[in-house]
Amino acid sequence: MLPAYLPNNCAVLFGKGRPLDLGKSFRDHRRILGDGKTFRGTIFGTLAGIFVGTGQNMIAPKFGLPSFGDGTELISVLVALSFGAMLGDIVASFFKRRMDLERGESLFLVDQLDFVFGSWILLLLLAPSWFHLNFTPMMIITVLIITPILHRLTNIVGYKIKAKKEPW
Ligand code: CTP
Ligand code: MG
Numbered sequence: 001m002l003p004a005y006l007p008n009n010c011a012v013l014f015g016k017g018r019p020l021d022l023g024k025s026f027r028d029h030r031r032i033l034g035d036g037k038t039f040r041g042t043i044f045g046t047l048a049g050i051f052v053g054t055g056q057n058m059i060a061p062k063f064g065l066p067s068f069g070d071g072t073e074l075i076s077v078l079v080a081l082s083f084g085a086m087l088g089d090i091v092a093s094f095f096k097r098r099m100d101l102e103r104g105e106s107l108f109l110v111d112q113l114d115f116v117f118g119s120w121i122l123l124l125l126l127a128p129s130w131f132h133l134n135f136t137p138m139m140i141i142t143v144l145i146i147t148p149i150l151h152r153l154t155n156i157v158g159y160k161i162k163a164k165k166e167p168w
Helices: 003-016 039-063 071-098 110-126 128-134 137-160
Strands: none
Touching: 003 039, 003 071, 003 110, 003 137, 039 071, 071 110, 071 128, 110 128, 110 137
């Protein structure tokens, strides 16, 4: 899951500048996505996920760990995990704005798991056999329990080091 976890943290550190929705709103004056989803954050976040995944893949055999595959499968898996995570977060922001929640306002469980579902959905589309091989039902349940806890802890750290405006 690391290539899906890292993009969000990296987006927090590098995300500034032009927002993905170019500052535009719908006719009800609610922003399409909001200022919290930027080009820089999305691009650097995705690249960070692919980078760490490539590193993991190189050391995996030494530790007897499962790999992300090779060739096109490796690319599909890493793109799905990292870009899928960013996409899930973007889609969640779209719905948060429709629910009249301002940028940064919390939406319980959606904030904590949007990127997990984004990466899994893209994995199912791009590398379904890898998904089924590696994400057993037990693994899925474990990720769904552990991720909100990790998400909360990293955001508290992000808040304390002043990288993030809210501790969630
Ligand atoms: N970020 C970014 N681009 C992204 C995702 C995140 O630039 N695609 C950066 C933004 O600076 C954002 C911060 O990371 O403020 C925290 O991300 P997140 O919590 O997802 O955004 P919020 O500001 O809480 O906005 P939203 O309510 O839309 O989730
Ligand atoms: Mg947020």
